[in-house]
Amino acid sequence: MEIELRRSKDGWVWFDKGWPEFSKLCSLDYGENDMPTKKDFGGSSSNQIFVKRTPDVLGRTHPLTKSEKALALQRANAFKSEYPYFLVAIPPVYIHRGYLHLPSKFARRHLVKQPARNIILKILDGRTWLVEFKYETSIARFQRGWLAFARDNNLKVGDMCVFVLIDCNERLFEVFFF
Helix, strand or coil: CCCCEEEECCCCCCCCCCCCHCCCCCCCCCCCCCCCCHHHHCCCCCCCEECCCCCCCCCCCCCHHHHHHHHHHHHHCCCCCCEEEEEECCCCCHHHEEEEEEECHHHHHHHCCCCCCCCECCCCCCCCEEEEEEEEEEEEECCCHHHHHHHHHCCCCCCCCEEEEECCCCCEEEEECC
């Protein structure tokens, strides 16, 4: 799936053609309420997400190039598993505010049936993190423990992550980074 990027003369960048389809496919939703929209720049549509290019305060040695972003997205979209999984593109709020929203449909189908609130996130080298799962008014998220996971794995804005539920009873996810 291709997504077109648009750029204004003053440094604003936004996803354009292909974004609505991609966001629907990945069960993405609005939530970065403090971000400007196309309407703020005199446009008529407010369904685009804009990102202002700023220095990366989280330590990435260089911003991802357009081709690096496209490759990460392509690899993440090509991911297949026999287990249930969901894909997340990391926006600033997931790193700075310490939580990660999950697709509500995924959470209802696989996580809300059990009373346990803890989730285990595991990466390929075997390390694990305990995070709290919360589901209220159709909003599902990982919270307490998420920030440590993001920090320990050096997650950056724009990284693509796939969360694979490999054990429903243990509530164990294996996480892949792209």
